[in-house]
Amino acid sequence: MKVLEEKILSKGTVLPNNVLKVDGFLNHQIDPELMLEIGKEFARRFKGKGITKILTIESSGIAPSVMTGLVMHVPVIFARKKKSQTMVDDLFTTAVFSYTKGERQEISVSKKFLSNQDRVLIIDDFLANGEAAYGLAKIVEESGAQLVGVGIVIEKAFQKGGDRLRSKKIHVESLVAIDSLANREISFKKHKEVQFQ
Amino acid sequence: MKVLEEKILSKGTVLPNNVLKVDGFLNHQIDPELMLEIGKEFARRFKGKGITKILTIESSGIAPSVMTGLVMHVPVIFARKKKSQTMVDDLFTTAVFSYTKGERQEISVSKKFLSNQDRVLIIDDFLANGEAAYGLAKIVEESGAQLVGVGIVIEKAFQKGGDRLRSKKIHVESLVAIDSLANREISFKKHKEVQFQ
Numbered sequence: 502m503k504v505l506e507e508k509i510l511s512k513g514t515v516l517p518n519n520v521l522k523v524d525g526f527l528n529h530q531i532d533p534e535l536m537l538e539i540g541k542e543f544a545r546r547f548k549g550k551g552i553t554k555i556l557t558i559e560s561s562g563i564a565p566s567v568m569t570g571l572v573m574h575v576p577v578i579f580a581r582k583k584k585s586q587t588m589v590d591d592l593f594t595t596a597v598f599s600y601t602k603g604e605r606q607e608i609s610v611s612k613k614f615l616s617n618q619d620r621v622l623i624i625d626d627f628l629a630n631g632e633a634a635y636g637l638a639k640i641v642e643e644s645g646a647q648l649v650g651v652g653i654v655i656e657k658a659f660q661k662g663g664d665r666l667r668s669k670k671i672h673v674e675s676l677v678a679i680d681s682l683a684n685r686e687i688s689f690k691k692h693k694e695v696q697f698q
Numbered sequence: 699m700k701v702l703e704e705k706i707l708s709k710g711t712v713l714p715n716n717v718l719k720v721d722g723f724l725n726h727q728i729d730p731e732l733m734l735e736i737g738k739e740f741a742r743r744f745k746g747k748g749i750t751k752i753l754t755i756e757s758s759g760i761a762p763s764v765m766t767g768l769v770m771h772v773p774v775i776f777a778r779k780k781k782s783q784t785m786v787d788d789l790f791t792t793a794v795f796s797y798t799k800g801e802r803q804e805i806s807v808s809k810k811f812l813s814n815q816d817r818v819l820i821i822d823d824f825l826a827n828g829e830a831a832y833g834l835a836k837i838v839e840e841s842g843a844q845l846v847g848v849g850i851v852i853e854k855a856f857q858k859g860g861d862r863l864r865s866k867k868i869h870v871e872s873l874v875a876i877d878s879l880a881n882r883e884i885s886f887k888k889h890k891e892v893q894f895q
Contacts, residue, residue: 533767560756570730586798
């Protein structure tokens with residue numbers, strides 16, 4: 502997605518340990534128009550797949566997911582990392598390790614929002630080691646719903662998450678795939694490579 | 699906002715201790731079309747005020763905020779409750795007490811996203827005791843930006859938050875104001891009362 506690559510090049514910065522900082526438009530300050538374009542692109546890539554629900558995880562997945570839900574006319578569920586006072590229903594729960602936060606977290610979704618009638622698209626802002634997406638996929642599996650695919654805004658293609666999901670025959674679509682952040686330079690995977698994979 | 703009142707009556711439930719559960723469309727599962735309507739309504743109520751930024755707090759404030767930002771063509775910042783690995787810049791930080799989670803939390807915003815040139819609209823899903831909105835207002839004040847107003851999706855008008863903000867001459871707009879949740883029944887404040895306050 503060219504507009505997103507340009508935004509990453511103009512506004513993103515690389516921190517040590519292969520951390521890409523995109524807090525100017527994606528995960529602290531948010532560019533709503535860009536989120537809508539992202540939503541349109543996910544809707545285009547998963548068109549005709551009969552998706553009934555989008556599943557994401559708080560907090561950075563919410564903005565791209567809600568725009569995708571708007572375009573696709575389906576509800577969005579965000580998995581909670583911390584149970585709130587109103588989460589009194591039965592829950593699907595799984596543990597995921599957050600490398601950015603350096604801790605293991607339980608993520609939960611109320612059982613009443615996913616059923617074996619649902620066809621689910623998982624969306625998240627980043628795919629690196631795949632922990633969050635994998636945890637969400639486990640919740641979808643536990644619910645009996647069909648996992649249609651995983652839509653990722655920025656995939657760090659040099660980390661293992663993409664392979665981990667694709668090796669399970671999960672359909673992963675990344676709007677941008679980053680090949681390398683070495684020497685604090687951003688290098689994108691060529692589009693054709695991504696298409697023909 | 700009539701469509702929102704109807705949604706609350708049809709999908710909301712009241713838990714003990716005056717907790718209104720709206721996890722079917724606002725803060726766990728999200729209805730994106732309703733969020734867009736909410737965004738349009740906030741944009742209408744704060745039209746012509748020269749707003750340059752929307753400020754909210756993760757996670758439930760993000761969906762209504764990002765839709766409002768889309769309609770108003772301004773960026774959205776969400777305050778973080780937990781510092782991520784990429785929050786390496788100088789931060790505005792304040793402590794707020796979360797009654798729903800029963801704990802004190804630090805909330806933070808990168809200094810680079812708020813300046814004394816900004817005119818800020820704070821948006822949140824609920825206003826009860828006003829802790830979150832008040833904390834966000836303190837961050838706006840610390841940044842030197844102008845606080846234009848506070849937009850709330852659901853105000854619990856029987857709790858002290860609204861008075862607390864309005865007594866500081868802050869312009870608060872609630873899309874729905876709830877008068878009482880006594881006996882686990884939802885009673886809305888009459889529209890005219892809200893208008894003439």
